[in-house]
Amino acid sequence: MHVVPFADLADGLLDIGVLRGASKTGVLGILARLYSAAHVGHPLISFHRGRVVDVEPYGVATLSIEADGETLPFERLHVEVMPSALSLKI
Numbered sequence: 001m002h003v004v005p006f007a008d009l010a011d012g013l014l015d016i017g018v019l020r021g022a023s024k025t026g027v028l029g030i031l032a033r034l035y036s037a038a039h040v041g042h043p044l045i046s047f048h049r050g051r052v053v054d055v056e057p058y059g060v061a062t063l064s065i066e067a068d069g070e071t072l073p074f075e076r077l078h079v080e081v082m083p084s085a086l087s088l089k090i
Contacts, residue, residue: 002037003066004047009090012081016048053079 007015022030022044033039040047055077057063062073 001034003034005037005040006047012083013049013051014053014079014081016053018046018048020044020046051081053077 004015004017019027019030026044030039030042030045033042039045055063055074057075062075063077064071064073065077066072
């Protein structure tokens with residue numbers, strides 16, 4: 001699956017894709033596009049990059065994040081890249 005197809009493991013940045021306002025059937029259609037990266041450019045999807053990301057839900061109590069195939073609920077999210085904390089061989 002190519003959720004964020006232009007992500008680079010070596011650039012020290014978090015790459016995040018956000019889907020907003022899709023119906024359940026709309027989400028299924030978008031999920032089918034992930035394998036070919038055809039979801040890039042979809043009007044309900046935006047992509048963001050940064051070393052530190054803070055997310056707070058607006059108008060809802062909780063949101064969820066998809067991480068390594070697991071869905072995790074959160075009320076507030078703080079993610080930060082820690083330089084040299086993980087060594088990857090590419």
